[in-house]
Amino acid sequence: MEKYVKHSLIKEKKIQRRIYQETLLASCANKNSLIILPTGLGKTIIAVLISTYRLKKFPNSKIVFLAPTKPLVEQHYQTYKNVLTLEESLLTTLTGSDTPEKRNKLWKKSRIIFITPQTLENDLIDNRVSLSSISLMIFDEAHRAIGNYAYTFLAKKYMEEADNPLITALTASPGNEEKINEVRENLFIKNIEIRDEKSNDVAPYIQDIKIERKFIELPKEFKQIKLLIEKKLKYYLKELKKYHFVKTFNLKEINKKDLLAVQSKIQAKIKSGEKNTEIFESVKNIAVAVKLSHMLELLETQGLTSLNEYFKKMKAGRKKSDLVIVNDEEMEKLEKMMQDLISKNIDHPKIETLKQTLNEQLHENEKSRIIVFIHYRVSAQKVVEVLTTIDKIYPIKFIGQQSKRGDKGLSQKEQISILQKFRDGEYNVLVATSVAEEGLDISECDLVVFYDAVPSSIRTIQRRGRTGRKSPGKVIMLIAKGTRDEGYYWASISKEKRMKRTLKELQKNSVDIEEKKSKISSKQTKIDKFFKSE
Numbered sequence: 135m136e137k138y139v140k141h142s143l144i145k146e147k148k149i150q151r152r153i154y155q156e157t158l159l160a161s162c163a164n165k166n167s168l169i170i171l172p173t174g175l176g177k178t179i180i181a182v183l184i185s186t187y188r189l190k191k192f193p194n195s196k197i198v199f200l201a202p203t204k205p206l207v208e209q210h211y212q213t214y215k216n217v218l219t220l221e222e223s224l225l226t227t228l229t230g231s232d233t234p235e236k237r238n239k240l241w242k243k244s245r246i247i248f249i250t251p252q253t254l255e256n257d258l259i260d261n262r263v264s265l266s267s268i269s270l271m272i273f274d275e276a277h278r279a280i281g282n283y284a285y286t287f288l289a290k291k292y293m294e295e296a297d298n299p300l301i302t303a304l305t306a307s308p309g310n311e312e313k314i315n316e317v318r319e320n321l322f323i324k325n326i327e328i329r330d331e332k333s334n335d336v337a338p339y340i341q342d343i344k345i346e347r348k349f350i351e352l353p354k355e356f357k358q359i360k361l362l363i364e365k366k367l368k369y370y371l372k373e374l375k376k377y378h379f380v381k382t383f384n385l386k387e388i389n390k391k392d393l394l395a396v397q398s399k400i401q402a403k404i405k406s407g408e409k410n411t412e413i414f415e416s417v418k419n420i421a422v423a424v425k426l427s428h429m430l431e432l433l434e435t436q437g438l439t440s441l442n443e444y445f446k447k448m449k450a451g452r453k454k455s456d457l458v459i460v461n462d463e464e465m466e467k468l469e470k471m472m473q474d475l476i477s478k479n480i481d482h483p484k485i486e487t488l489k490q491t492l493n494e495q496l497h498e499n500e501k502s503r504i505i506v507f508i509h510y511r512v513s514a515q516k517v518v519e520v521l522t523t524i525d526k527i528y529p530i531k532f533i534g535q536q537s538k539r540g541d542k543g544l545s546q547k548e549q550i551s552i553l554q555k556f557r558d559g560e561y562n563v564l565v566a567t568s569v570a571e572e573g574l575d576i577s578e579c580d581l582v583v584f585y586d587a588v589p590s591s592i593r594t595i596q597r598r599g600r601t602g603r604k605s606p607g608k609v610i611m612l613i614a615k616g617t618r619d620e621g622y623y624w625a626s627i628s629k630e631k632r633m634k635r636t637l638k639e640l641q642k643n644s645v646d647i648e649e650k651k652s653k654i655s656s657k658q659t660k661i662d663k664f665f666k667s668e
Contacts, residue, residue, distance in 0.1 A: 143186040148217040149179055154335035158327050159183045166301040167325040168276060168318060170308055170637065173599030175329070175336055177304040178213045181272050184302050185246065186218070188270040192298055195269035197246040200288065202275050203569060204229050204250060204535070204546040205553060210274065211248040220245060229253055231546060238262050251284035258291055265295040275572050276303035277592055279320045280313055286320040293322050307595035310629065311636040328641050330634070343602035345609045347623075348491070350483050352434070352614055355475055359433055359441075362468045367426040373419045377412045389621070390427040396420055421455035432510070434617035435586045437482025438472055439516040445469060447539075484585060484612045485520055491610055492563060495581050496526055503556060503578040505564045507571065507597050508585040511541055514565045517585065521563060529563040530556065532570050571596040579603070584611040587622035591629035 139149040158169060158180050171177050185197045199214075201207045211227045218225070224245040228237045230253045241247060241263050257263045265271075271292050279285035293299050303321050308314045317323070329336045352360070364385055371383035379396050382388060397420045403413055425448070432441040448456040459465050475481075488506065495502050506529075508514045514531050521529040530552055535543040544552070549569075556564050557578060564570065564579075571593055582601045588594055601607030613619045 139183070141186055143189060143219055144182075145217055145219055149182070152176070152335075152339065154329060154333070155180050155183060157335065159187065161325060161327055162302055163187050164300065165325040166299075166303075166322050167327060168303045168305070168308070168321065168323045170305055170326070170328045172329065172331055172336070172340065173306045173595075174341060174603035175339055177274075177306075178210055179217075181210075181274075181302060181304065182214060182217055184300075185214075185270055185272075188300060189245065192269040194267065195298065196244065196267050197270045197272070198254070198265075198268050199246065199248045199272045200251050200254065200274060200285065201248065202251065202278055202572060204231075205549045205569075205574060206274060206572065207248045207250055208546070208550055209574065214246060214248075218246075229546065230256070234260070234262055251288055255284040255287055258288070265292050266297050268292065268296050269298045270300045270302065271296075273301065273303040273321060276305040276317055276321065277308045277313065279303070279317045289321045306599055307592040308633070308637075309592050310633060314636060314640070326640055328637050330637065341602040341604065342606045343598065343609060344606070345598075345611070347611045347613055348487055350487055350612060350614050352617065353480070353483060355471070355480065356433060356482075359468055359471055360430065362464055362471075363426055363430045363433065366462065366464055367423060367430065370419045370423040370426065374416060374423065377416055379416055379420065389618075390424065390431060393420065393424045393427055397424060418454055418458065421453070422458050425455055425459060431618050434614055435482075435619050436508075436510055436513040437484065437516070438476050439481055440510055440512045442472055442476060443512045445472070481516065482614075484614065485517065487612055488517065488583065488585065489520070489524060491583060491612075492521070492527055493524070495608075496562070499580065500526065501559070501562075502580050503559075503562055503564075504581045504583065505566055505570060505579055505600050506583045506585055507566055507568075509567065509588065511538070511567060513585065514567060518565050521565070527563055528561045529565050530561040532564050532566040534567065534569040568593065570600065574600065580605065580607050582607070582609045584609070587611065587613060587619045587626065589622040589625040589629075591626050591633050594626040594630065 137151040138147045139151055140146070155176065161167065162169065162180075163184055169177065169180060171180075181199065188195065188197065199207075199210050201210055207227050207229060211225060215222060215225055223243070226240045226244040226247055228240060228247060228249040230250065232240070234257070237253070237257060241257075254263070258265070271288070273279060273285055273289070276285070279289065289301060292301070301321055301323070303317070303323060308317060318326070331337065331340045367385065368383050371380055371388065374380045374396065375383055379400065380388060380392075400413065400416050400420055404417070429441060429444060432444055445460070449460045451457075492504060495504060506517065508517060511533055514533065518529045518531045521527045532549070532552055533544055535545060535549070537543045552561070552564075553574065555561050579601045582597060584597060588597070598609050601609060611623065613623055
């Protein structure tokens with residue numbers, strides 16, 4: 135028989151009792167804590183439990199729940215609204231779409247505030263709100279708390295101003311050891327709680343996720359275009375090597391990230407006053423090299439539509455690096471080859487593999503919900519156009535709010551509406567950029583397709599975590615052979631292994647999980663008295 139949390143602030147039979155959630159509550163209710171927990175295990179519910187504890191302990195206080203995107207803010211708000219007995223008017227979402235006056239009014243009357251970090255940062259800078267009465271600040275997707283991201287500023291301000299501060303930071307994928315340590319420092323973390331798929335107390339709740347890789351051969355026409363770009367890129371790398379800005383022109387040993395680092399180094403030299411022929415030549419050469427490297431990535435991982443759009447932007451551009459590329463004889467030859475292939479409706483072979491994959495999935499289960507992750511918006515649009523022509527596939531593009539030239543972003547309302555229609559089955563394929571990677575709880579999603587690989591372990595884990603939340607799921611990765619796709623795939627695997635080793639080391643230094651469980655079960659702690667099962 136299932137047991138449920140009983141508490142005056144929690145609706146009856148809304149939260150099932152799970153020992154790991156109560157263990158985490160006991161550990162994190164009074165100490166700044168980083169909770170690292172696999173996706174689908176209810177990080178938001180843990181936040182709910184800590185929130186109710188703090189509201190009881192400090193009856194006149196408020197809770198702030200920070201989430202990096204508006205859809206996530208809305209999702210967490212809905213979860214709290216569905217499980218808490220608090221009047222709905224005491225819970226509110228605040229984003230940059232609301233006027234400062236409205237935000238100020240809602241802040242004053244609310245008990246629990248769900249807000250994007252940039253919005254709160256702006257309100258604090260303009261002295262519109264005070265953090266003194268906040269007894270708990272929750273940082274969702276806490277791995278973002280690095281560098282100049284708003285989380286860093288907010289945590290510092292909160293710890294300085296609050297009468298009774300407590301930080302709870304949540305993530306499924308914290309990154310490497312350096313990032314974990316930076317997050318700990320920036321969020322004033324004193325306690326780390328780590329669970330993985332093999333932890334005894336969470337293993338019964340983990341859903342199986344089947345992962346399949348599909349390796350795709352590039353057609354000979356692509357390889358001809360690829361050789362043209364590589365030849366030109368090597369030329370500019372040789373020029374950069376002449377002045378010792380790069381160590382090699384071997385394309386297997388240098389990537390776009392390396393080139394961007396070189397570009398920053400050259401720009402730093404100019405800012406410091408270093409001006410000579412070598413520097414000025416290298417400014418042009420590195421700018422061209424970065425763009426050629428990007429062209430290569432688009433061809434290999436996205437296809438001709440994306441490459442053609444990028445080429446058109448360069449032709450319309452006025453930068454010297456754009457003109458150097460588009461006016462080059464070899465690049466003019468490349469453009470002609472590209473246009474010939476597009477006129478024959480030839481694009482990346484991934485598209486055919488994707489069509490076959492989706493048809494097979496919907497044949498097995500016509501009620502399937504599928505997310506296709508694509509890094510670039512142009513490719514996402516192309517895929518939606520292709521899939522729209524196929525019977526029983528109802529795709530929709532899901533992108534961020536930022537509008538770019540000729541590409542309007544989605545408003546918060548549009549994003550929320552699309553996600554609801556996806557849940558309801560009006561659309562069965564969500565073609566999404568990175569905006570859908572973090573935290574979105576789409577429990578019906580039973581297949582995730584990586585249209586392209588990403589070199590980040592965090593993003594790989596986040597993408598994978600959109601399936602297998604409440605039932606078994608499947609992940610299919612489309613990988614173009616001998617391309618950036620393969621390199622990015624193996625890079626993410628390597629980084630994830632290193633991250634897991636780091637987490638194991640952290641676990642060794644933390645209190646034993648079984649010891650924590652025994653503390654809850656054998657002693658009448660305050661937490662035990664606070665929650666009573668039926």
